[in-house]
Amino acid sequence: MRENTSSRTASQNALFRALDARRGQGHTVAGDTLAERFLPAEFRIVSVASAVPPVRSAVEHFIDWRWPCARGGVVARTRVIDDAVTALLAEASQVVLLGAGFDSRAYRLPGMRTLPVFEVDHPATQAAKRRGLRRAGMLDGQDVRFVPVLFGIDDAGAALKAAGFDPERRTLVIWEGVTNYLSADAVDQTFRLLARMLSAGSSVFFTYVHRGMLDGTTDFEGASTTMRAVSHVGEPFTFGFEPSEIMAYLSERGFEKIWDTSVADAGSGLDKGRHTRLPAYYHLVEARRS
Ligand SMILES: C[S@@+](CC[C@H](N)C(=O)[O-])C[C@H]1O[C@@H](n2cnc3c(N)ncnc32)[C@H](O)[C@@H]1O
Secondary structure (H helix, E strand, C coil): CCCCCCCHHHHHHHHHHHHHHCCCCCCCCCCCCCHHHHCCHHHHHHHHHCCCHHHHHHHHHHHHHHCCCHHHHHHHHHHHHHHHHHHHHHHCCEEEEECCCCCCHHHHCHHHHCCCEEEEECHHHHHHHHHHHHHCCCCCCCCEEEEECCCCCCCHHHHHHHCCCCCCCCEEEEECCCHHHCCHHHHHHHHHHHHHHCCCCCEEEEEEEEHHHHHCCCCCCCHHHHHHHHHHCCCCCCCCECHHHHHHHHHHCCEEEEEEEEHHHHHCCCCCCCCCCCCCCEEEEEEEEC
16 A cells, blocks of 8 residues: 555545445345545535436446446445344444444444444544545444554554453454555564454454466456556555465364355345456455454
């Protein structure tokens, strides 16, 4: 990520979810009606104009041509994680959003609104999010604790504890859309930190890209265009897993793999017959602290 600049890919994700929400009830996949509030001005104009269906259709076609599979992938993965997390919220006593970006779950999912939510993110992205929340009058009223951290550099564990994180409580962690921007060391350090900080039975939902996308050994639809686009905004993909190694990787770090699925598989059928293209290179995992 560029230093001192809010994450562009986090804003793009929020735009994809805002466009999806503009489809309206009964048609939206993720239903993230709050996403629009976090958009920078140039994206907000696009989202507001997309209330007009032909405009939205043109915008979506342009995005899908520029970044094949990315828009549908972000919306589908958010919905799949929402559903999986909602099913577990009743058993959790606190939530951690790692690399939260413009994730609106703390304000959107009923079961999360009553829990302490720790939003851990790059200081610049978090500052932009807080501005959006302040503009919308949403900064106060809920137990959301902002924890600015640079993964791989800052001590995220100490920062979380200082913000009141309780290692004894059952925790639900969401680490969506982040590992692919980090170094292998930063990913490893974060899993080891989570293993130290999470009580048994706590859950971690995380995403990763297939390593074959990065080294070119597997030919995925949309992969090369997406890699060029994220590099262009200064946030290149730097890390991926080989799916066959996930189980052993997690188990060496104190976690059990519950499931691992590609967004293409998990999201098929969610968009009610529109057959939006979804990325086979993007994976979602639920892991549990053993
Ligand atoms: C693509 S966005 C994903 C945001 C959100 N979780 C989502 O799925 O829409 C990547 C997030 O990772 C954060 N991030 C990237 N590199 C980081 C780093 N080294 N330290 C802290 N946060 C980082 C960015 O600030 C951004 O919020």
